[in-house]
Amino acid sequence: MALPSQANYVIIGAGIHGLSSAYHLALELKQHGRGGGEDILVIDKTSIGAGASGIACGVVRNNYFQPAMRELMAQCVDVWESDPQAYSYHPVGYMQISPESMRANIASIAEQQEQIGYESVFIEGEKQSADYMKTIFHDWQAQGITSVLHEKRGGYANNLKSLYGLASKAEAQGVRILTGITVTGFKMANGATAVTAVETDRGRIECEYIVVAAGPWVKSIWDMLELPKAIDVKGNDGTIHRDVPMWVFWSLQEGTLGIDPTLQKTNDGEFPPVVHVDSDVPLYSDVDGSLITDQMWGIYYKPDFNFGGIQGGAAPFKVETNPDDVAVDPYGPASPDFVVGDDFAHMWCSALAHCQKRFQGQIPKYKNEPSGGIGAFTPDSFPVFDVFRENCYMIADSNHGYKMIGVGQLVASEICGARSTLLQPFRFSRYAEGKLHPVSNSPFPWS
Numbered sequence: 001m002a003l004p005s006q007a008n009y010v011i012i013g014a015g016i017h018g019l020s021s022a023y024h025l026a027l028e029l030k031q032h033g034r035g036g037g038e039d040i041l042v043i044d045k046t047s048i049g050a051g052a053s054g055i056a057c058g059v060v061r062n063n064y065f066q067p068a069m070r071e072l073m074a075q076c077v078d079v080w081e082s083d084p085q086a087y088s089y090h091p092v093g094y095m096q097i098s099p100e101s102m103r104a105n106i107a108s109i110a111e112q113q114e115q116i117g118y119e120s121v122f123i124e125g126e127k128q129s130a131d132y133m134k135t136i137f138h139d140w141q142a143q144g145i146t147s148v149l150h151e152k153r154g155g156y157a158n159n160l161k162s163l164y165g166l167a168s169k170a171e172a173q174g175v176r177i178l179t180g181i182t183v184t185g186f187k188m189a190n191g192a193t194a195v196t197a198v199e200t201d202r203g204r205i206e207c208e209y210i211v212v213a214a215g216p217w218v219k220s221i222w223d224m225l226e227l228p229k230a231i232d233v234k235g236n237d238g239t240i241h242r243d244v245p246m247w248v249f250w251s252l253q254e255g256t257l258g259i260d261p262t263l264q265k266t267n268d269g270e271f272p273p274v275v276h277v278d279s280d281v282p283l284y285s286d287v288d289g290s291l292i293t294d295q296m297w298g299i300y301y302k303p304d305f306n307f308g309g310i311q312g313g314a315a316p317f318k319v320e321t322n323p324d325d326v327a328v329d330p331y332g333p334a335s336p337d338f339v340v341g342d343d344f345a346h347m348w349c350s351a352l353a354h355c356q357k358r359f360q361g362q363i364p365k366y367k368n369e370p371s372g373g374i375g376a377f378t379p380d381s382f383p384v385f386d387v388f389r390e391n392c393y394m395i396a397d398s399n400h401g402y403k404m405i406g407v408g409q410l411v412a413s414e415i416c417g418a419r420s421t422l423l424q425p426f427r428f429s430r431y432a433e434g435k436l437h438p439v440s441n442s443p444f445p446w447s
């Protein structure tokens with residue numbers, strides 16, 4: 001298809017946010033009698049799912065310490081549940097299994113889930129937690145666990161399949177999706193801040209409105225829009241932190257143990273909830289018994305036919321390179337810099353064995369293929385959903401976001417004039433105003 005020279009709405013990025021925004025915007029425009037999918041053009045420099053959404057583990061959960069994140073996730077789970085088949089969604093539930101140092105945080109999550117009507121079970125106490133886990137997995141053996149939050153909703157979805165499902169829905173509404181087109185800049189009218197055209201390597205597209213959903217590439221688009229590279233952030237205690245880089249990168253650590261996924265069925269023969277364990281007991285090698293860490297550690301895992309085994313990950317690490325010098329491309333498993341190594345496999349498989357006896361001695365079956373990828377994080381590691389330059393809606397999820405399929409729906413209604421209370425806590429102005437989200441004591445930057 002030739003590159004159109006004009007489109008009312010240009011959406012940059014064919015990942016979860018770009019495609020969800022496209023589909024929902026098409027519906028909103030139609031509903032308001034303001035056009036429809038034929039007014040929307042999605043462009044991607046590579047292909048559908050070429051970014052983080054295409055390699056995401058796919059976990060969908062509500063478990064967040066921040067009330068605003070929880071409320072938003074409940075809306076997102078509603079969207080996943082609205083069409084499980086098209087979104088390749090597996091509603092198996094999710095478990096947050098934690099040590100004493102996290103119990104109070106998790107108790108408040110459970111309490112607030114009850115308040116918002118998000119079904120979950122909360123177990124407290126070491127014996128009670130172990131007993132509960134053994135009703136699901138007879139071989140459960142993790143030590144030092146004093147609480148279990150079992151979310152009955154959520155689960156996981158198959159990354160690429162869900163994107164193709166969204167793309168089909170968008171295309172059925174008349175949305176055009178063009179791949180192999182790279183945005184290289186923006187055109188602003190003389191003296192005006194609003195963008196009037198998107199410049200690409202294949203030509204210029206005049207437009208009225210832009211949605212930026214560029215995932216780990218958000219920094220490059222942010223720079224093209226001439227937005228600030230560093231900002232002042234007012235902490236919750238009123239202290240001003242000057243010149244904080246707007247974007248930093250973290251490297252996500254994920255992999256697959258190549259065993260039959262059915263080996264992880266529950267005692268009842270069902271597919272289990274996604275399991276997330278944080279622990280502060282020392283973690284020892286399942287290979288030679290040596291100490292791997294005596295610091296807080298965490299893992300998550302699920303049986304997954306799509307990945308061909310038990311798939312999951314561990315806490316990410318911050319990329320210390322100057323953000324301007326981080327090579328986002330080639331991305332994901334193709335990156336020479338940001339794929340997981342032997343240390344991850346050793347730690348993660350040992351942690352699996354620490355939790356469940358069935359994983360002991362299985363490390364030789366770890367799939368030794370490149371996996372993992374980087375994500376772009378904001379100053380407080382929470383999303384920024386906001387309009388810049390009057391007509392550029394930026395969906396920058398700070399790597400929380402495959403699960404956030406509902407954000408595109410909310411963004412679409414904001415574009416059509418509504419104000420979303422769910423998106424309000426994620427405005428850029430919170431950094432200047434000191435309205436930051438509370439921080440949990442989980443070892444993960446996004447909990």
Ligand SMILES: Cc1cc2nc3c(=O)[nH]c(=O)nc-3n(C[C@H](O)[C@H](O)[C@H](O)COP(=O)(O)OP(=O)(O)OC[C@H]3O[C@@H](n4cnc5c(N)ncnc54)[C@H](O)[C@@H]3O)c2cc1C
Nearest residue numbers: 013015016017045051052053057058059183215401402403
């Ligand atoms: C290894 C890994 C595992 C993860 N697991 C989970 C999980 O289990 N659950 C969860 O909720 N989240 C998870 N995440 C986070 C989640 O994947 C991301 O937050 C989310 O997918 C971002 O979606 P997006 O649509 O913003 O960006 P992406 O999916 O990255 O899509 C951005 C698209 O923009 C295109 N693009 C970029 N620059 C340009 C340009 N200049 N011109 C044209 N196109 C451009 C890219 O080609 C890309 O296709 C994980 C992330 C990683 C890396």
